Amino acid sequence: MPIPAAQLDAVAADLTRLAAETAQTGPWGSGSFAVLARAGLLAEWIPAEDGGHGADEATLVATLTVVARNCLTTALVLSQWAAACRLISAAGPEIRRRELPALARGDRFTTVGISQLTTSRRHLGTAAVRAHRGPSGWRLEGQCPWVTGADRSDTLVTGAIDDDGKQCFFLVATSAPGVTVGPPLPMLALSGSRTAAVGLDAVRPAAVLEPPAGGVRTGGLATIALALGAAHAAVDLLTAEASGRPVLDPIAAALAAEVDSVAADLHRAAVGGIDPDGRDRLRSAATSLALRASQATLTACKGAGFIHGHPAERLVREACFFLVWSCPQAVATNVLCSLAGLPVG
Ligand SMILES: Cc1cc2nc3c(=O)[nH]c(=O)nc-3n(C[C@H](O)[C@H](O)[C@H](O)COP(=O)(O)OP(=O)(O)OC[C@H]3O[C@@H](n4cnc5c(N)ncnc54)[C@H](O)[C@@H]3O)c2cc1C
Numbered sequence: 001m002p003i004p005a006a007q008l009d010a011v012a013a014d015l016t017r018l019a020a021e022t023a024q025t026g027p028w029g030s031g032s033f034a035v036l037a038r039a040g041l042l043a044e045w046i047p048a049e050d051g052g053h054g055a056d057e058a059t060l061v062a063t064l065t066v067v068a069r070n071c072l073t074t075a076l077v078l079s080q081w082a083a084a085c086r087l088i089s090a091a092g093p094e095i096r097r098r099e100l101p102a103l104a105r106g107d108r109f110t111t112v113g114i115s116q117l118t119t120s121r122r123h124l125g126t127a128a129v130r131a132h133r134g135p136s137g138w139r140l141e142g143q144c145p146w147v148t149g150a151d152r153s154d155t156l157v158t159g160a161i162d163d164d165g166k167q168c169f170f171l172v173a174t175s176a177p178g179v180t181v182g183p184p185l186p187m188l189a190l191s192g193s194r195t196a197a198v199g200l201d202a203v204r205p206a207a208v209l210e211p212p213a214g215g216v217r218t219g220g221l222a223t224i225a226l227a228l229g230a231a232h233a234a235v236d237l238l239t240a241e242a243s244g245r246p247v248l249d250p251i252a253a254a255l256a257a258e259v260d261s262v263a264a265d266l267h268r269a270a271v272g273g274i275d276p277d278g279r280d281r282l283r284s285a286a287t288s289l290a291l292r293a294s295q296a297t298l299t300a301c302k303g304a305g306f307i308h309g310h311p312a313e314r315l316v317r318e319a320c321f322f323l324v325w326s327c328p329q330a331v332a333t334n335v336l337c338s339l340a341g342l343p344v345g
């Protein structure tokens with residue numbers, strides 16, 4: 001059951017009010033993650049039998065889009081938390097009972113570090129994280145190059161390659177011996193997400209998790225929801241600029257229509273499913289829209305929008321995130337072709 005629209009509006013207003021602080025300290029320190037927990041939004045990702053509400057996919061992507069429209073830092077942290085929760089939700093009853101109710105309440109945090117299996121360091125030809133099974137159980141060795149909220153999370157869901165070359169998934173306590181959380185990376189944008197590398201030195205995992213149904217995927221509907229929310233935020237600012245400047249009206253209207261069209265496609269995909277090619281095309285469209293809408297907004301805001309601290313410059317920097325985050329090769333190729341003026345597949 002989705003939360004009432006008026007309550008979602010109140011959450012959106014709180015996230016916007018806290019956004020500047022969240023960009024600095026992250027959603028843990030600013031209180032924006034607590035806003036999500038209090039409103040029951042975290043519980044949407046947790047099955048009812050494990051202390052949540054178990055919302056449907058369309059509700060989840062709609063929630064992510066609203067959060068991203070009002071605070072992309074919070075949305076990134078939420079998306080990684082949600083990816084971890086999905087994998088924990090497929091575990092046995094003992095692990096679910098131990099982990100999920102506290103996650104639904106926002107009393108504990110979790111995150112995910114699996115890009116080494118999909119989009120990071122793949123060209124090196126060696127596994128970034130390896131799993132060995134010995135007489136005393138599993139041991140993990142290596143580095144997760146990207147973990148959002150690493151130093152604010154109690155647990156990490158990670159993926160490794162075992163001695164037979166198979167992918168396997170684990171829940172790791174970030175306080176476990178052998179876990180080293182690196183310093184938060186200073187980035188072009190979203191540094192408040194406290195994204196860092198995590199080293200694993202003979203780490204004994206807290207639990208073995210089932211591999212995701214259908215294999216580990218990247219560029220899923222959550223990433224499209226975040227790009228759509230970012231585009232929406234840019235169109236909101238452009239529409240405000242357009243008031244009293246008729247030359248901007250058709251630009252804001254065209255981009256708003258494109259936002260509506262991507263939102264409708266995303267809703268259809270969440271309700272009825274989408275094949276991998278269609279998903280990559282939709283992600284490419286959402287990425288392109290976020291980039292173009294933010295740059296149109298900066299153009300409308302002129303030099304004032306170029307000054308550090310103006311929302312337009314932040315939106316332009318944040319939109320670049322979609323060029324690199326959870327970006328499958330097909331999407332990267334589409335973006336590169338479009339930038340080079342070549343036909344997009
Ligand atoms: C802000 C942010 C937060 C993120 N949070 C998470 C998270 O919480 N969890 C998670 O799992 N992931 C996360 N990611 C990871 C993300 O999804 C991608 O995996 C990541 O952006 C891939 O970039 P990379 O530099 O690791 O890629 P790599 O492929 O490792 O590229 C690194 C460098 O290697 C070189 N290179 C790349 N490909 C080739 C090639 N074919 N041949 C030769 N050289 C090559 C290039 O010089 C490149 O700069 C996050 C990313 C960002 C930006």
